[in-house]
Amino acid sequence: MSSRDLILGRVRAALRDAAASEVPRAYRSAGTDEADIVLLVDRLVDYKAVVHREQDVAGVVTSLEPGRLVVPPGIDRSWIPADATIVEDEHDADAVLTAATVAIAETGTIVLDGSPDQGRRRLSLLPDLHICVVRQDQVVASVPDAIARLDPRRPLTWISGPSATSDIELNRVEGVHGPRNLHVVLLPPAPARAF
């Protein structure tokens, strides 16, 4: 008998008396609340991310003195400062500039899904400074709203503030293995396309 059959047999034997039950979903489901940009900013700042409301992304990037910058292949080229030092390999980069897929106001979370303007997962992991550009139409109110928008077949990275730990006396301390500095540039919604 394979271990697979053994385990499944054991589970079936164990569950002889179990009956399926209804799951109550009285919590706030997707679509309950409007996305609140002010709340998002508050929550990002509370977890030590720095928020920029300027529309000139390249200007923000320059002001942060990014050093060697790495970008994903599908990045909006207008976001890259003209005089930026672009490197190909994230191992050599001091900073990374990406877009995002979804941001959750209630938790101050940004989700990347590996799209061309966000790049493969290690890109936003190795550099010490992550500059992430979020459009307001990507902001949702809650975790259920984000789950409804995301595609689970894509590799997803949920980011809530810079790398941190609670392992020393259970207090949150920023700065372990991931980027120690997270800057978020909040842009207005993408202009509607003319048809």
Place this chain on the structure above:
Amino acid sequence: MTFLGMPATAPRGVGNLRGEEPFPAAAHKALANAQLRRNLSHATTTIRGKSGAVISELPDWQELRDAGSALKAATMARLPELLEQLEAKVTAAGGVVHWAADANEANRIVTGLVRATGHERVTKVKSMATQEIGLNEALQAAGIKAVETDLAELIVQLGHDKPSHILVPAIHRNRSEIRDIFLREMPGVDPALTDEPTELAAAARRYLRETFLSTKVAVSGANFAVAETGTLAVLESEGNGRMCLTLPDTLITVMGIEKLVPTWRDLEVFLQLLPRASTGERMNPYTSMWTGVTPGDGPQNFHLVLLDNGRTAVLADEAGRQALHCIRCSACLNVCPVYERTGGHAYGSVYPGPIGAVLSPQLTGVADNASLPYASSLCGACLDACPVKIDIPSLLVHLRNEVPHPRSERVAMAAAAYTMDHPALYTRAQHAAKLSKHAKRLPPPLNGWTASRDLPEPPAETFRDWWAKR
């Protein structure tokens, strides 16, 4: 006698589910350690405050708990089909699924997979399942070095110590003890290291960076697996998880069979419950989700090991099976007056605290952890704190009924029952008890009761004598 196919408990001689001594003996030693009690009290007080604050921000916390509890029950009821669905989805997405009936088989599978890569070092993301089965010891025996990358696990590993908390295995260490361990054990550490937490975190960053970049195989656990999509999720804080889940060529994930959720949507409940109950954050800094293999992004070889190791035995107990609903947040540890005083080591298992006091004896069979169901005052704080509403106090009482009782206790109880059934005998026994007025201790074998308690003073007159005079 057990038959093939009958639910089985976790085997002896492997893993970390059984302590070397009963809880009262281990707790007795722990209670003598004033530094340990100060560290625990400081840490659990901090986390209770943080967790309470972020939970009170959600108007629907109770509704989320109701949903989480029901979702876990619904998952258990459909576990066979959900496991098969998960296997099919992971396989279709390019992963390989393995089934491990117990700790020995899981260790054998993982060791074999690492050997097949030709590498002799793996990085590890903190994982309760691999702690439970003693994977690091098994890998070491096979000449493979396992490097723990979670800060608290690193502190435990460098300190040649054992984990004492589900979430923060080094909760028993304060900052200056951590600095001392780093100075003593961390190669290349700056001798001027202070005990500032930011400096300690930076030291771990420098120490592990090269290891992350050069290690080709990683081993992880999983917080959740979605049957509907084959998606796995790991919640973490430091980014060591992201490193292990994305940099190596090969990723091996070891997961208990109870970690499933039926649908993608169900994560919307647990991703709200877990961080707030666990680290007291609205959201943990990093959550990684992956489905099989993504070409050009992350490990191109993905293995998922599904672990039983006693879980089906827990599942077979209709009253006890809710212990498998646990999402390993450790909220019950942080509110437990017993845990706060004894710490995690006294429980002898990788699962300490209230949930450990029910889960460990269920996984091993109650006889092998017979003292744990008594490691509680039944105050009920754990039930209130549990984000999936596991009724730990009732489970403790349920398990106490299954503990094999010593012969002396059974004899005494039988004698008491006989006496109470015979009024003349009972009256005589009561009068005899009055004579014991000056005794401070009971004679053997009942002296266990009076070792830590004063014998109550018998009344001058029994109720029956008083009643007869009326």
